[in-house]
Amino acid sequence: MDMEQNTQPWQEAPPNAAPPQKFCKHCGGRIPADAVICTLCGRQVEETAQATPNIVINNTNTNENINTMNAYMQAKARNKWVAVLLCFFLGGIGAHKFYEGKIGMGVLYIFTFGLFGIGILIDFITLLFKPNPYYV
Structure with a gap:
């Protein structure tokens, strides 16, 4: 039965598996891989991703290029x-x-x-x- 449990594709990883980790570049301590701030020293280890705002520029040209000359403007x-x-x-x-x-x-x-x-x-x-x- 023990072999049967290890060969099942739907079986999850054993509960004692450690989550992925990385090292803090300031204190050298082990922290979770997805951490942005070190849980040991409290310093920022990665840049926070800031969402860039969508800038919509809507230029409409309302000028009408009409070459009309009034009587007082004629050269x-x-x-x-x-x-x-x-x-x-x-x-x-x-x-x-x-x-x-x-x-x-x-x-x-x-x-x-x-x-x-x-x-x-x-x-x-x-x-x-x-x-x-x-x-x-």
């Missing part, structure tokens, strides 16, 4: 060469600024002779590098 096309000639010959009185529709800058150019000539030079170079037609 006016200007001829580059007309502006260059006005700047070169009449830049001191701001003719090219009036041509672009910049009345305030035109008046400033009249009273300062094109910002003492420096503004005329900068505008002339800038106008040369603009596309034709350019929009103001």
Whole structure:
């Protein structure tokens, strides 16, 4: 009968079998294998597994890319060469600024002779590098 008991597949392990153990890395004592904190010294032997929270990022794009221009936002096309000639010959009185529709800058150019000539030079170079037609 004794042999018959040992060959039964459903028979459990004998009760005197010790549970799996490990050693504490701080005090060296034997502790259960699933222990996180040493039962002898009280120190932590393994990192506690912290559950990472599920982060759900829900980005919805509500922007509508519609290219509409209102009447007050429409730019006016200007001829580059007309502006260059006005700047070169009449830049001191701001003719090219009036041509672009910049009345305030035109008046400033009249009273300062094109910002003492420096503004005329900068505008002339800038106008040369603009596309034709350019929009103001």
